Amino acid sequence: MEKIKPRTLSGFMELLPARQAQMERIMQTLRDTYALYGFTPLDTPLIESSEVLLAKGGGETEKQIYRFTKGDSDLSLRFDLTVPLAKYVALNYGQLTFPFRRFQIGKVYRGERAQRGRFREFYQADIDVIGDGALDIISEAEIPSIIYKTFTALGLTRFKIRINNRKVLGGFFEILGLSEQAGDVMRTIDKLEKIGADKVREILTTDFAVPAATADELLAFLATPGGTEGILDALEGYRGRNERFDQGADELRTVAGYMTAFGVPADHFEIDLTIARGLDYYTGTVYETAMVDHPEIGSICSGGRYDNLAEYYTDKKLPGVGISIGLTRLFYVLGEQGYLNDGMNTAPADVLILPMTDDLAPAISLATALRGEGVRTQLYGENKKFKAKVGYADKLGIPYVIFLGEDEIAQNIVAVKDMATGEQTKDRFEDAVARIKAGLAERAQGAVILDTKN
Amino acid sequence: MEKIKPRTLSGFMELLPARQAQMERIMQTLRDTYALYGFTPLDTPLIESSEVLLAKGGGETEKQIYRFTKGDSDLSLRFDLTVPLAKYVALNYGQLTFPFRRFQIGKVYRGERAQRGRFREFYQADIDVIGDGALDIISEAEIPSIIYKTFTALGLTRFKIRINNRKVLGGFFEILGLSEQAGDVMRTIDKLEKIGADKVREILTTDFAVPAATADELLAFLATPGGTEGILDALEGYRGRNERFDQGADELRTVAGYMTAFGVPADHFEIDLTIARGLDYYTGTVYETAMVDHPEIGSICSGGRYDNLAEYYTDKKLPGVGISIGLTRLFYVLGEQGYLNDGMNTAPADVLILPMTDDLAPAISLATALRGEGVRTQLYGENKKFKAKVGYADKLGIPYVIFLGEDEIAQNIVAVKDMATGEQTKDRFEDAVARIKAGLAERAQGAVILDTKN
Numbered sequence: 001m002e003k004i005k006p007r008t009l010s011g012f013m014e015l016l017p018a019r020q021a022q023m024e025r026i027m028q029t030l031r032d033t034y035a036l037y038g039f040t041p042l043d044t045p046l047i048e049s050s051e052v053l054l055a056k057g058g059g060e061t062e063k064q065i066y067r068f069t070k071g072d073s074d075l076s077l078r079f080d081l082t083v084p085l086a087k088y089v090a091l092n093y094g095q096l097t098f099p100f101r102r103f104q105i106g107k108v109y110r111g112e113r114a115q116r117g118r119f120r121e122f123y124q125a126d127i128d129v130i131g132d133g134a135l136d137i138i139s140e141a142e143i144p145s146i147i148y149k150t151f152t153a154l155g156l157t158r159f160k161i162r163i164n165n166r167k168v169l170g171g172f173f174e175i176l177g178l179s180e181q182a183g184d185v186m187r188t189i190d191k192l193e194k195i196g197a198d199k200v201r202e203i204l205t206t207d208f209a210v211p212a213a214t215a216d217e218l219l220a221f222l223a224t225p226g227g228t229e230g231i232l233d234a235l236e237g238y239r240g241r242n243e244r245f246d247q248g249a250d251e252l253r254t255v256a257g258y259m260t261a262f263g264v265p266a267d268h269f270e271i272d273l274t275i276a277r278g279l280d281y282y283t284g285t286v287y288e289t290a291m292v293d294h295p296e297i298g299s300i301c302s303g304g305r306y307d308n309l310a311e312y313y314t315d316k317k318l319p320g321v322g323i324s325i326g327l328t329r330l331f332y333v334l335g336e337q338g339y340l341n342d343g344m345n346t347a348p349a350d351v352l353i354l355p356m357t358d359d360l361a362p363a364i365s366l367a368t369a370l371r372g373e374g375v376r377t378q379l380y381g382e383n384k385k386f387k388a389k390v391g392y393a394d395k396l397g398i399p400y401v402i403f404l405g406e407d408e409i410a411q412n413i414v415a416v417k418d419m420a421t422g423e424q425t426k427d428r429f430e431d432a433v434a435r436i437k438a439g440l441a442e443r444a445q446g447a448v449i450l451d452t453k454n
Numbered sequence: 455m456e457k458i459k460p461r462t463l464s465g466f467m468e469l470l471p472a473r474q475a476q477m478e479r480i481m482q483t484l485r486d487t488y489a490l491y492g493f494t495p496l497d498t499p500l501i502e503s504s505e506v507l508l509a510k511g512g513g514e515t516e517k518q519i520y521r522f523t524k525g526d527s528d529l530s531l532r533f534d535l536t537v538p539l540a541k542y543v544a545l546n547y548g549q550l551t552f553p554f555r556r557f558q559i560g561k562v563y564r565g566e567r568a569q570r571g572r573f574r575e576f577y578q579a580d581i582d583v584i585g586d587g588a589l590d591i592i593s594e595a596e597i598p599s600i601i602y603k604t605f606t607a608l609g610l611t612r613f614k615i616r617i618n619n620r621k622v623l624g625g626f627f628e629i630l631g632l633s634e635q636a637g638d639v640m641r642t643i644d645k646l647e648k649i650g651a652d653k654v655r656e657i658l659t660t661d662f663a664v665p666a667a668t669a670d671e672l673l674a675f676l677a678t679p680g681g682t683e684g685i686l687d688a689l690e691g692y693r694g695r696n697e698r699f700d701q702g703a704d705e706l707r708t709v710a711g712y713m714t715a716f717g718v719p720a721d722h723f724e725i726d727l728t729i730a731r732g733l734d735y736y737t738g739t740v741y742e743t744a745m746v747d748h749p750e751i752g753s754i755c756s757g758g759r760y761d762n763l764a765e766y767y768t769d770k771k772l773p774g775v776g777i778s779i780g781l782t783r784l785f786y787v788l789g790e791q792g793y794l795n796d797g798m799n800t801a802p803a804d805v806l807i808l809p810m811t812d813d814l815a816p817a818i819s820l821a822t823a824l825r826g827e828g829v830r831t832q833l834y835g836e837n838k839k840f841k842a843k844v845g846y847a848d849k850l851g852i853p854y855v856i857f858l859g860e861d862e863i864a865q866n867i868v869a870v871k872d873m874a875t876g877e878q879t880k881d882r883f884e885d886a887v888a889r890i891k892a893g894l895a896e897r898a899q900g901a902v903i904l905d906t907k908n
Contacts, residue, residue, distance in 0.1 A: 001765060001766070003766065003767055003768060003769070004505060004506055004509040004766055004767055005506075005767070006506060006540075006541045006542075006544040006545040006764075006767040006768070007503065007506060007541075007545065008498075008499060008502075008541070008542075008545065009499060009501060009502065009503055009527070009529070012499040012501065013499075014497070014498055014499060014542065015497065016546060016549055016550075017494045017496070017550070017556070020494070020495055020496060020497060021494065021495065023497070024495050035802075035830050036825045036828070036829075036830055036831070037825065037830075037831070037832075038802050038803030038806075038830055038831060038832030039802060040471045040474070040475065040802035041474055041475065041478050042471070042474060043468075043469065043474060043477070044462075044468055045462060045463060045466040045467075045468060045575050046500065046561065046575065047463060047466065047520075047563075047575065048462075048463065049461065049463055051458060052458055052459075052460060052461060055458040066501075066522070066524055066529075068520070068522030068523075069522075070520055070565050071565070073463070075463070075520075086460075087460045087461075087462070088460075088462075088468065090460040091460040091461065091462065092470060095470055096470075096471070097846060097849045097850050099836060101802055101832065102471070107500065109501075111524050111525070121499050121500065121501060131836070134836065134837070135836070136835040136836050136837065137835075138814060138818075138833065138835030139835065141818075142833065145822070149825070257815075258814065258815065258818055260815075261814075261815040261816075261818035261819045261822065262818055262822055263822040263826075310460075311455060312455070312457065312458055313457055313458055313459070313460040314457060314460070315457070348489075348492050348493060348494035348555055349492030352492075360592060360712065360715075361711075361712060361714075361715040362715075364592075364595075364712055364715035364716055365715045368599070368715065368716055368717040371490045371491065371603070372717070374490070375490075376489050376490055376491075376492055377490070377491070377492060378491075378492030378555065379592065379596065381590040381591075381592030381593065382553060382585070382588065382589070382590050383588070383590065392551060395551045396551050
């Protein structure tokens, strides 16, 4: 038979088993952490009607959409989890309880140019809190706590959550007389970290007709020193000149003020007036998260407050706040930078039973008993040389091998080999299980991310 | 602004939060159970090159494929998890360790005619064991144990695992001189339960030129009475007439013989000679799983042994055995038939904190502490009437509400209301946590499926 060469599309991540085990651990940690904060899991279709998905229309994104017809239907694959959430909330408004807190970890699709570290199919891990008509600032203050808990649970230590407030930026633009160019100015200062202050000044003055003195004042403002307290104090210097600015300053102070109660250490949090988050969408607090040792990676978790989640679908005002992790890209970068803990138990089983008798019933009963104890167990039944059998456990990194021969069966004991130490012990079943469980608990200590710089 | 009417495509399941929580519980139970048996999780792209995905070509399936182009690429959405597995194993052959045991729970796509209970996007939950060149019968014997453990863990009690062996059927066809029509005969008897013996006899004799006496002998064989032992004994009566038949009979005896050691109770398992599983693909043991009280639903978990997983991609002989659960349809049916446990805690949080003071810091600190204890906690910060706040917990079924006012803060206690009993207690934090955890553990007792018939 002629063979088709098997291949996976470029831009689509497909992991080998050990790497996949690490990815699964990350996803489980995210699910557990989001649940701890009272978010409910959601799962929406990958395919939506194009009319619904592209209601907002236009923009760079639309070109990247996977769009096709099936029968009479014009369909598209989702390109983020926010539009499907907007649809879901508008569609099920009457059956939801607000504030509605949901998380979703799911694949999204963008036909980007293929290049290293860019993916066309990738996971986003999103949480959002949606209010009905209003949403208290407390939800904005809670977000950094969720970011902190999430990355800490994953094992990352050297990261910093940066926040800003769009009202502060927008209000300051108004103070400077830049209301008309506000969108362009916002998008330009968003590039500050990437292109530097000189280049930003040049773009502002040349492309957007910002007077040089105004550009300087803006850049000086954005570089306000003094840390959280210093910046909050500096903002007071402008009080009374612009209502929106004042409101933003109050919100920043409220959010920063609750950080200790929310358990976010001061060294993991800062106000950064340069954070703009280009999207027009955001209206209040905005968030970015940087890896301290890898600023070049950019933000690993971003989001913000918005006023109208579902304006394309409903007249209901649905303000919200949300953050998103680009999980596939993050996982790729963590792997490239050596952050993934390869000492983690990624084996498919904790115990491999090697039956040494023709009748497999005693080995099967042992496997059943171990599984009953919650121990992940494989039974090796292939007709191979002894060395190949042990080699199987070795290659997969299975921590324990149990040899079950006539002697052990007769004496009602099990011979357990710890594959890491080579140590072999013979025990009664209960004692063997206890020792295996203790060993596994010890191995499970490490997190999936190993932040060695700490 | 003109609004687009939000809608979800027909044939695509999108659940409300409480139902989704039940679905998540099912998926977590599947992941845990499959892991217990030493299967490693895999995640392959939803999109594959059409050339690769449709290597086998033809058939009813191809018409249902979601196929489209993006740029120069001819792409298709996967329609099952088996073809992607075949691709994966052929592609990564050198980096995998065999037998390769993987599970995958993922969405697949088939553009079927839309009708109630039929889905175009649906989850399959698959496990497979793939051998390199050979695979011992023990893997075939282990499958019913996994099926048993899975459905038992989900809470289902009244189900039966039916097995047969394709060598027995194929060998018997040869004994009857039906080798030429074997495929047609196989597919016809697959319909036995649905259309009955008379109709099967009619099709066999009319459409496939099976002599009436032969059809009768076949139907009598398929109806062999006597349960597992009776059928195994009856098969001995044919021994020596056909090698394939004899081998199948031996395999059936081996598989059945290990059931007790694998922990499968006799009343949950039977040999059923009528199980054919239409696909040409299968070559050894085949499996179906029936709900005792709902035979009309058909098999809820099926699969079998095959000899060549990846023949379209590689010359390597990769025999395997696998089973699949059509999860979305199963979930739908369970819901329709009232099997889903609506007493399960589907709330997004276990505790709702209602701050009764202007300064939210004490309430936030309490939330942080509860989350530190692993208690899923929401903080209610909206400016609403007291009744609306309690109503929020009520609507979502959040089990506990904590009121935190000046008095409680001053006395360093928390007032916890058990929403089910209405009982309110005031405790120190540690005691409140202990009581909440005990209550939650009790609530968590029930499985997600409530098999009330038992």
